[in-house]
Amino acid sequence: MSQVNEHHHAPSTPGKLKPEKSPYNHRLRIHSSLSKLTLWSSFFLAFILFLFILSPPSPSASPRRSLGDSWGGPHWEKRVAKSARRSSPSSLSVLVTGAAGFVGSHVSLSLKRRGDGVLGIDNFNRYYDPALKRARQRLLDRAGVFVVDADLNDAALLRKLFDVVPFTHVMHLAAQAGVRYAMQNPQSYIHSNIAAFINLLEASKSANPQPSIVWASSSSVYGLNSKVPFSEKDRTDQPASLYAATKKAGEEIAHSYNHIYGLSITGLRFFTVYGPWGRPDMAYFFFTKDILKGKQIAIFESPDGGTVARDFTYIDDIVKGCLGALDTAKKSTGSGGKKKGPAQFRVFNLGNTSPVPVTELVAILEKLLKVKAKKKVLPMPTNGDVKFTHANISLAHRDLGYRPTTDLETGLRKFVKWYLEFYSKKTSW
Numbered sequence: 001m002s003q004v005n006e007h008h009h010a011p012s013t014p015g016k017l018k019p020e021k022s023p024y025n026h027r028l029r030i031h032s033s034l035s036k037l038t039l040w041s042s043f044f045l046a047f048i049l050f051l052f053i054l055s056p057p058s059p060s061a062s063p064r065r066s067l068g069d070s071w072g073g074p075h076w077e078k079r080v081a082k083s084a085r086r087s088s089p090s091s092l093s094v095l096v097t098g099a100a101g102f103v104g105s106h107v108s109l110s111l112k113r114r115g116d117g118v119l120g121i122d123n124f125n126r127y128y129d130p131a132l133k134r135a136r137q138r139l140l141d142r143a144g145v146f147v148v149d150a151d152l153n154d155a156a157l158l159r160k161l162f163d164v165v166p167f168t169h170v171m172h173l174a175a176q177a178g179v180r181y182a183m184q185n186p187q188s189y190i191h192s193n194i195a196a197f198i199n200l201l202e203a204s205k206s207a208n209p210q211p212s213i214v215w216a217s218s219s220s221v222y223g224l225n226s227k228v229p230f231s232e233k234d235r236t237d238q239p240a241s242l243y244a245a246t247k248k249a250g251e252e253i254a255h256s257y258n259h260i261y262g263l264s265i266t267g268l269r270f271f272t273v274y275g276p277w278g279r280p281d282m283a284y285f286f287f288t289k290d291i292l293k294g295k296q297i298a299i300f301e302s303p304d305g306g307t308v309a310r311d312f313t314y315i316d317d318i319v320k321g322c323l324g325a326l327d328t329a330k331k332s333t334g335s336g337g338k339k340k341g342p343a344q345f346r347v348f349n350l351g352n353t354s355p356v357p358v359t360e361l362v363a364i365l366e367k368l369l370k371v372k373a374k375k376k377v378l379p380m381p382t383n384g385d386v387k388f389t390h391a392n393i394s395l396a397h398r399d400l401g402y403r404p405t406t407d408l409e410t411g412l413r414k415f416v417k418w419y420l421e422f423y424s425k426k427t428s429w
């Protein structure tokens, strides 16, 4: 989820519907009956509004935002608490940010399935089709995960959530993703990846108990690093995009909160995650769409004419890495907003350890879709793309038990199956 703040959560003010009094109603009867009518219809409207505010949001609610989406109130708090309730004291209670996003929805479902309490939050912004996010939300709703429709920059909301639920963990997956979009909308990266993250850390450090935090960084922090495979020890001070720079900044900000407040924080550097329910802004997704439509696709090659490759990582492997990170996270040490001792601080690569050229990705898609792609080879744009990514995952293997098992063809087969079903409209999600 990205955090473009399009929405306000001003409490509804039914009191504003007070009937107006006419100073002339003693003179003219007609005026009198008119003002009575106005009075009664105002009461009626206020009553309807009151009922509407009290009514529980329907699980099959339309993707449109409604007054019922505003947060607060006893019914809302009950829903929040219920969703976050764990099945046993040894289970986790996790606040998942970006829960209606690609990785967020998968992680939320996995946690819920194994008995953890999960509360989601997402701002449903329009970076890509919100209808897909709403479809993921419906899946979550059916599984018993409530997704609060709000922006992480809303500090009062976050305080409220931590008041209602003593979260043991925060899985922070909300972000403005995408490498190339940063040229178009730089502010959205600051809003979501910097400001929202700080807001979340502020709320977490003041919470009692302080949760342990696991969050999504990115392989893009390696930027112009040319030493392969990328190890956590390699330099990450040469970002090639604003997106990468904000993720790197997030890692440094996380360190300062760990140092000052004793928050336990784990950053996960994801490597080009793909799979069912994925993000339509990513190449494998829109290549599939365009190939099926017979539209030309652009395949980037590096400035020296070489292939561009990615360490594409399947969503189920990433989910296992996220759960491994949550399960091995130590407790935060602070309380009352004050550090009581040193806290855990970790960074892991979560990749597949086998880079595949984009040309190969396209060949697999052509095979699975049984359609020849109309390809055009173009020089890689200079707006943030890097030539090559390749993860060294020995640290994640050692500490999280992380071991990816899905190769690109197997994973893309699952993606294509989902894609065809989802967009066939035969299944209603």
Ligand SMILES: O=C(O)[C@H]1O[C@H](OP(=O)(O)OP(=O)(O)OC[C@H]2O[C@@H](n3ccc(=O)[nH]c3=O)[C@H](O)[C@@H]2O)[C@H](O)[C@@H](O)[C@@H]1O
Residues within 6 Å of the ligand: 177, 178, 179, 217, 218, 219, 220, 221, 270, 271, 272, 273, 281, 282, 283, 284, 297, 298, 299, 300, 308, 309, 310, 358, 380, 385
């Ligand atoms: O690993 C990561 O850290 C990042 O992975 C992806 O970024 P990227 O690998 O650039 O993914 P895509 O945008 O799907 O591009 C995949 C490959 O296709 C190439 N590409 C993209 C678009 C296009 O039209 N043609 C093309 O050849 C890109 O150069 C790249 O090599 C995600 O979009 C980021 O949010 C994430 O943080």
